[in-house]
Amino acid sequence: MSFLDRYLALWILAAMAAGLGLGRLVPGLGDALAGVTVAGVSLPIALGLLVMMYPVLAKVRYDRLDAVTxxxxxxxxxxxxxxxVGPALMFALAWIFLPDLPEYRTGLIVVGLARCIAMVVIWNDLACGDREAAAVLVALNSVFQVLAFGLLGWFYLDLLPGWLGLATGGLDVSVWEIARAVLVFLGVPLAAGYLTRRIGERARGRDWYESRFIPRVGPFALYGLLFTVVVLFALQGDAITSKPLDVARIALPLLVYFALMWAGSMALGRAVGLDYPRATTLAFTAAGNNFELAIAVAIATFGAGSGQALAGVVGPLIEVPVLIGLVHVALAARRYFPDRAATGAATTPEGSTARA
Incomplete structure (x- = not known):
């Protein structure tokens, strides 16, 4: 295991601290980073996510996707x-923990509606999940995100609260805005990964591709992750550090959410007979959220300085360390899957990131 892999949790925490420190100590840095956008997409975050996702998607064996489907x-x-389950659980937790803070409550509900299509590929890869299954589930989520995000926003912020006699809200987001996020953060790296494998295998063969090329590009997934974390927290470093009590109140329901979604999904996968790699993929794709989409929607609808936007930013503040911790929990849980010896050997990726 490489030096970077061995101390990955430490590097992520350091990246979070660096981002928060830069956002707090460097005047105007957050505004400068936020201003580097094209069609509403943050270029620094897009760059980090593309670098992060490309190596993992280049490892996917696309000729095996039919077995997943x-x-x-x-x-x-x-x-x-x-x-x-995910949106309903976040709705319930938001109302239970934040009944007196409507802006933060709405922000959490928006986070719950934005299903993960980016960082999940990293957590899944680190936990020796099924890469092909992750690619299929992420693509499936992306389609449903375009179709269902706005409708579910109306249901959970307006219709359902009205039925229950609770305060209602609203969410003004276009299908194009969601489709654009999906195209940038999933479509581009997925196409690049697919074409790289097709061209590489055709030119040099699968052995060369997996034994020589993948180990060279594999580490860039973690470099991209660390860069993304630094940029993300630099964008809102001042807001997070200046409101520690608010951050703590937002963090509590998020902690409960990630723990329940991951553990419940992992247990469900085991109960319905999935092997370890696919149960792990199911758990991480269910527990993760698309923070970039949630933050973009909150800012566009409620404003950059709104409580909804702050709740969106606190999401990855909690999600990143919690899910990297759950990677280690997942690896330890392999013993409870009867096929762990066989799948452990079969799913150890080339150009490995962190492994048990």
């Missing part, structure tokens, strides 16, 4: 967890 248990339960 035939696994109806995996696909069905992923849809249920992501588009029924």
């Amino acid at each position: 035939r696994d109806r248990r995996l696909l069905l339960w992923s849809l249920v967890l992501n588009w029924v």
Whole structure:
């Protein structure tokens, strides 16, 4: 295991601290980073996410995707967890923990609606999940995100609260805005990864591609992750550090959410007969959230200085360290899957990132 892999949790915490420190200590840095956008997409964050996702998607064996799409248990339960259980759980936790803070409550509900299509590929890869399954589930989530995000926003912020006699809100987001985020943060690296494998294998063969090329590009996934974390927290470093009590109140329901979604999904995967790699993929795709989309929607609808935007930024502040911790929990949980010896050997990736 490389030096970077061995102390990955430490580097992520250091990147978070560096981003918060830069955002707090360097005047105007957050505004400068926020201003570097094209069509509403933050270029620094986009760069980091593209560098992060490309190596993982270049490792995917696309000729094996048909085996994943035939696994109806995996696909069905992923849809249920992501588009029924996840948003409903976040709605309930937001009202339980933040009944007196409507802006933060709304921000959390928006986070719950934005299903993960980016960082999940890193957590899944680190935990020796099924890469091909992750690619399929992320693509499936992206389609549902375009179709369902606005509708679910109306349901959870307006219709359902009205039925329950609670305060209602609103969410003004276009289908194009969501589609654009999906295209940038999933479409570009997915196309690049697919073309790289196709061209590389055709030119030099699979052995060369997986034994020589992948180990060279693999570490860039973690470099991109660390860069993204620094930029993300630099953008809102001042807001986070100046309101520690508010951050703590937002963090508590998020901690409960990530723990329940991940543990419940992992246990469900084991109960319905999924092997370790696919149960792990199910758990991480269900527990993660698309922070970039949630923050962009909150800023566009409520403003950059709104409580909704702050809640969106606190999301990855909690998600990143919690999910990297759950990677280690997942690796330890392999012993509870009967096929762990076989799948452990089969799913150890080339050009490995952190491994047990």
